[in-house]
Amino acid sequence: MINRILLASVLSAFALRGVANAQAGSGTIGVTATVQGSILLTFVTDGSGLAVTGTTTSAASLPFGAVQMFGGSVPANVTKTINGLLSFDLSTPFDVRVDLANSPSATYILTAVLATADPVNVWTLGGSNISPSGTPTNIDATGAYATPTAYTLKLHVPATAAPGLISNSIAFTATAN
Amino acid sequence: MNSEHTALFPVCMLMLVAGRAAFGQPVVAPRVVTPMVAASAAPTITFLSAATGVLVVSHGAGNASLNLGRVSYFNGTSAPGESSQRNTGSFVVSTRFALEVDCPGSSSSSKVDVTMSRLDAAASYAIAIDGTTVGSAPQIFAQSMPCGSAGEHRLDVEVPVSTPAGSIGSTVAFMAALKK
Numbered sequence: 629m630i631n632r633i634l635l636a637s638v639l640s641a642f643a644l645r646g647v648a649n650a651q652a653g654s655g656t657i658g659v660t661a662t663v664q665g666s667i668l669l670t671f672v673t674d675g676s677g678l679a680v681t682g683t684t685t686s687a688a689s690l691p692f693g694a695v696q697m698f699g700g701s702v703p704a705n706v707t708k709t710i711n712g713l714l715s716f717d718l719s720t721p722f723d724v725r726v727d728l729a730n731s732p733s734a735t736y737i738l739t740a741v742l743a744t745a746d747p748v749n750v751w752t753l754g755g756s757n758i759s760p761s762g763t764p765t766n767i768d769a770t771g772a773y774a775t776p777t778a779y780t781l782k783l784h785v786p787a788t789a790a791p792g793l794i795s796n797s798i799a800f801t802a803t804a805n
Numbered sequence: 806m807n808s809e810h811t812a813l814f815p816v817c818m819l820m821l822v823a824g825r826a827a828f829g830q831p832v833v834a835p836r837v838v839t840p841m842v843a844a845s846a847a848p849t850i851t852f853l854s855a856a857t858g859v860l861v862v863s864h865g866a867g868n869a870s871l872n873l874g875r876v877s878y879f880n881g882t883s884a885p886g887e888s889s890q891r892n893t894g895s896f897v898v899s900t901r902f903a904l905e906v907d908c909p910g911s912s913s914s915s916k917v918d919v920t921m922s923r924l925d926a927a928a929s930y931a932i933a934i935d936g937t938t939v940g941s942a943p944q945i946f947a948q949s950m951p952c953g954s955a956g957e958h959r960l961d962v963e964v965p966v967s968t969p970a971g972s973i974g975s976t977v978a979f980m981a982a983l984k985k
Contacts, residue, residue: 651983653906655850655867656924658976659932661898661962665970666879729878729896729966
């Protein structure tokens, strides 16, 4: 009888110890988010082009400086072409880089539109006339991501144009295919 | 947890039977049993919003959720109480939350060890708490955490740019074990 009591006590002690050590509470927290695909367009100075102010950002500028049809000088990597006595052209390449995240798209469409219509000068981008504003022009239908692509901006200035500041903006849009 | 609670009752009854058989004396069982029951109460975990974190929504005892909202690599985050950092090939969304542990029936000096583990197996993104990546195996979250205390913690979700757009969701489980 004593043995049984001892056995029961020992068993009870072990059982209680096991239960005591297993005292645990649990909780769970759910973490949710909605991942959205995103795209980034940046301008980069081309190795053969005019230095882009704000290179590697999405808001950059190309400062041609003071130029004239005859004589004078142009900044490094800007080409001036005189078209007889009628006009002159200024051109320089610059790079556009488009990066993509969380999207299976392989290529993108690049469009450009001049912010303000220019009835005097002719703005050409990658061979396309973008002078009329309001309508985006397709510059590239299958652009490659994550690599700078060079486009040449050419400004055609007639000899009849009045001297003064020429300033405009070109809005670029990259859309994933 | 339920199974642990039902196992305790038969053990206590066994002790009472043994005591009655051995000494043939009136049994004052309640005085013996009651403290054991009180001591066996399991710790409880409560999730709370941190002052600088996203809203933590409670779904009942021990269960809560937090929604980081819309997140993207180039545009960051949209919800207040979180931030994002862009890395090469991934971005990290960070926020804070608070975790409180209570130990009903335990002394005020009681402490718990808390472990954490991730219940889902999604490998396309990583979750880290206080800098430690949460895996499927239980890991130390807090050691000797005083019962009745709460602490703020940092939650990071790292999303590679290769992760397809859409909803992501994971569950992190915490286990608080009372220290003897």
